[in-house]
Amino acid sequence: MTKRAYNFNAGPAALPLEVLQKAQEELVEYQGIGMSIMEISHRSSQYEQLNAETQSLLKELFAIPDGYKVLFMQGGASTQFAAIPMNFLKAGQVGGYVHTGSWADKALKEAKLFGETKIVASSEADKFTRIPDVSQLALDPGTAYLHITSNETIEGAQYQQYPDTGSVPLIGDMSSDILCRPVDVSKFAMIYAGAQKNLGPSGVTVVILREDMLQDTPKNIPTMLRYETHVKNNSLYNTPPVYSVYMVNLVLKWIRDNGGLTAMEKRNREKTSLIYKAIDQSGGFYRGVVDPGSRSIMNITFRLKDDELEKQFIKESEQHGFVGLKGHRSVGGLRASTYNAVPYEACKALAEFMVDFQKRNG
Known part of the structure; x- marks a missing residue:
């Protein structure tokens, strides 16, 4: 092999060499089944086993408590920006957002298309060079959820502590720092992350959703944008991004095996x-x-x-x-x-x- 580049890309980003070598080894034939993982049916026992194992690995590594579902979706974090208010922002409620930079701004702009929003804290006056103090947030009783971007990939600011939102569900976009450190998942009602930073290649988006968030969600949401669809079908409602989930599986094993x-x-x-x-x-x-x-x-x-x-x-x-x-x-x-x-x-x-x-x- 020629010398590998020093890869500091922001995403798609570096993958562990051991993971790439394992994928290379299994590219043509996956575990003796006579074909590549990219060729098998997502209804096959082999893929169902991979799907379940990958969910289990993430639950183990991230110490996800009971009462949460792990979903593998598509469309990146950008699709979640719209799906979140569609599912959780009801009439008469307000979607709360902490504005910390470019990606928080994108999430906020999408939410405004579906309902009332409020910026409850912002670092815009400081040109997003810091995370605002969220230790004493006063959230209105009608706040449907509080959305934060745990790490701003573009500006380079990251939460050191997460806010205590009490009874208001906390939702976190962790696309660019998920699994970089331990997190108390129980603080969150939902965590989501595009895979192409710390989880694997692009193509799959991981969603960790507290089950009580599915109560009384609207029924007029397009099927593929309803979290209920993916929970009921264990992320197998439609053809999943099989190879991307396979790569996430390998990355999770690499993290586990490295402490x-x-x-x-x-x-x-x-x-x-x-x-x-x-x-x-x-x-x-x-x-x-x-x-x-x-x-x-x-x-x-x-x-x-x-x-x-x-x-x-x-x-x-x-x-x-x-x-x-x-x-x-x-x-x-x-x-x-x-x-x-x-x-x-x-x-x-x-x-x-x-x-x-x-x-x-x-």
């Missing part, structure tokens, strides 16, 4: 500290975008003194085998996405490159 979420968090903090140290000790040559108290351990955003130097940084980094360090087009700058599968060695190499780049251009 689970406690080990993942330790490793993630060690990795990102290398890069944050290069930023903080640069004497201002590099500037971290996010307030230190809200920094993400998944998406590190930083700037240089001007656009030209940032372009030079990107060009030279690519020559050294680094991929995906250009910031999102909506905000510019630089970004290193350090998801679970990004190895420590890649982060160490980036930190060393940053120090060397500063020496040559400082």
Whole structure:
């Protein structure tokens, strides 16, 4: 094998090498059945077993309590932005949203199409460089749910603690930081995540839904957008994204075999500290975008003194085998996405490159 790139893409993102090698091994024939997992019927016993095992693995790793369903859906987090208010925002109620950046904004805009919404906390005045204080939120009695984006992939801000919403259901978009650390799932009525960051390839969206959320949901929602449809059919109502679920299965086993979420968090903090140290000790040559108290351990955003130097940084980094360090087009700058599968060695190499780049251009 030729040398693998240092992959810091924001999504689709790095997958564990061991997972890719296992998938390669089983690509043509899956577990002795004479065909690929991509060729089998989703009604077959083999796929039903894979579906159930993947649900069970996620429940085990994420310590999901009883009373929750694990669903495998399609359409990415963007479809969930609409499905959530369609299912849970009833007439006379308000959908509560914490506005922390680009993805929170997208979720909010979709909800406005279906009912009344309210921004209950925002960091927009600070250009989304921090997570607002949500420790003392005062939610109206008519709040249908509170929606948060646990990690803003574009801006690079991440919740350090989650709000206590009392009787108001808490819904979390965890697309870019699910399984990077342990989470008390019981705080949430629903968690959802597009797979293409920490779970596997794009094509499947994981939904973790508390069963009581299905009470009295509207019956005039299109079939595929009703959570009840997928719960009743165990995510097998229509043809699922079989290969993506298979890959999620392999990734979950990789996390389990590498110490689970406690080990993942330790490793993630060690990795990102290398890069944050290069930023903080640069004497201002590099500037971290996010307030230190809200920094993400998944998406590190930083700037240089001007656009030209940032372009030079990107060009030279690519020559050294680094991929995906250009910031999102909506905000510019630089970004290193350090998801679970990004190895420590890649982060160490980036930190060393940053120090060397500063020496040559400082």
